Amino acid sequence: MHIFYPIGTFYPAQSGGPSNSVYWLARAMVRQGVQVTVISTDTDQPAETIRDQWIDTEAGQVRYVTTRNHNVPWRHSWWSFKRLITSDIVHLTSLFYPLSLVVGFLAILRGQIVVWSPRGELAPNALENGSALKKTVLNWFRWKAKAITFHTTSPDETKQVKHQFGSSVRVIELPNYIELPPQFPRSDQQRVPYLLFLGRLHPIKALDRLLEALARxxxxxxxxxxxxxxGSDADGYGDLLRQQASLLDLTDRVTFEPPVSGRAKQQLLADAYALVLPSHSENFGNVVVEALAQGTPVIASTGTPWACLVSEHAGFWISNNPEDLTVSITTCLSLSADSYNLYRQRAAELAQHQFDSKANSYRWLAAYYTLYSSNLTPSVCAE
Structure with missing residues (x-):
């Protein structure tokens, strides 16, 4: 079985969650003996990344195609078509990225097995400012939905897919599985305890509500x-947050720091008292698993698919209105040492049991093989 992942950005790029989640999935499939090919643009790649050559990696054969315009990756499309011909399954990321649409169209035209991950693009917040072009693309998906198996990462995203494309559409519902890093010990030099938000500073993250909650x-x-x-600033949102922090007399309590990666990122997560993700909408949130893996409890909004934080006693799942956020933050910060340590233990256990790529990759293998062996006849719904 040969699985092909055409994607806009791929590890070691850190432009977004799929750069890592597709990398972890590809590596997991290689470990299971599956032939894997990945073709990516060279967007956000470090200088040492080899361009325009096939590279044998732990994630399969990878090619980073030099690309002048990320949204018009013509050379990437050409190389993708060449590799498409020899693939059994084509797994695409993003419904609206031009590359995905071109490759998806060609794969469907050829009658190939197509798996498509919306990656949160069907959430109401993501579609509320939908352009005429987006509506046209969605109409195309409705027309071709029977030829596609959609991959969702949560029950809410499954509902969104079925709302858009019909209740009988095929869905693989599986979370993002992550290669869990080793759990870092907390730094002895840590002096001031902190809450942490890690990700792009964007209005959809509702950080203005978080600041208001902290002030209360x-x-x-x-x-x-x-x-x-x-994290990186998006569209000047960071400047608005700085102004808000000043108005709320939080300037000395809130710091803005650039993105981090690697060991520095894991240490930052390990040292945090709690990760806070107050987003209006998230289809998953890889950073939540990364925090849990470090034994760091998480406070997440009900706009995220993290209800299990409550049932597993690994954090809090609440509305992101400032009043409810205030209650959860105050409760979290007021935990006794014993209660907090129990949250830390349950957080690490949750990551290991439910989101470890090595322990759960058989679920993806089973889903792919079901499609491969049945040529899209049955529905595939994983637990």
Whole structure:
């Protein structure tokens, strides 16, 4: 079985979650003995990445195609078509990325097995400012939905897919499985305890609501706490947050830091008292698993698919209105040492049992083989 992943950006690029999640999936399939090919643009690649050559990696054969315009990757499309011909399954990421649409169209035209991951693009917040072009693309998907198996990462995203494309559409519902890093010990030099947000600073992340909640929380204001906002700024949202922090008298309590990766990222997560993800909408959130893997509890909004944080006693899952956020933050910051350590233990166990790529990759292998052996006849729904 040969699986082909055409994608806009791929590890070691860190432009978005799929760069890593597809990498982890590809590596897992290679470990299972599957032939894997990945073709990516060279967007966000470090200088040492080899361009325009096939590279044998632990994630299969990978080619990073030099690309001048990320949204018009003509050379990538050409190489993808050449590799498409020899593939058994084509797994695409993003419904609206031009490359995915071109390759998907050609794969469907050839009658090939197509798996497509929307990656949160069907959430109401993502579609509320939908252009006429997006509506046209969605109409095309409705027309071709019977030829596609959609991959979703949560029950909510499955509902979104079925709402858009029909209740009988084929769906593989599986979370992003991650290659869990080793659990880092907390730094002895850590002096000021902090809450952490890690990701791009964008309005959909609802960080303005988080700041308002912190200003209302007596536990945060009266304790020696900080909030670290770590990530790249999107459309000037960071400047708005800085202004808001000043108005709320939180300037000394909130720091803005650039993106981090590798060991520095894992240490940042390990040292955090809790990760906070107050987003209006998330289809998954890889950073949640990364935090849990470090034994760091998570406070996530109900706009994210993380209800299991409550059932597994690994964190809090609440509305992102400032009032509810305030209650959860205050409760979290007021935990006894024993209660907090139990949350840390359950967080690490949750990551290991439910989201470890090595322990769960057989689920993807089974889903792919079901499609491969039945040529799209049955529906595939994983637990």
């Amino acid at each position: 929380s007596s536990a945060f204001r009266e304790g020696n706490w900080q909030l670290k906002l770590v």
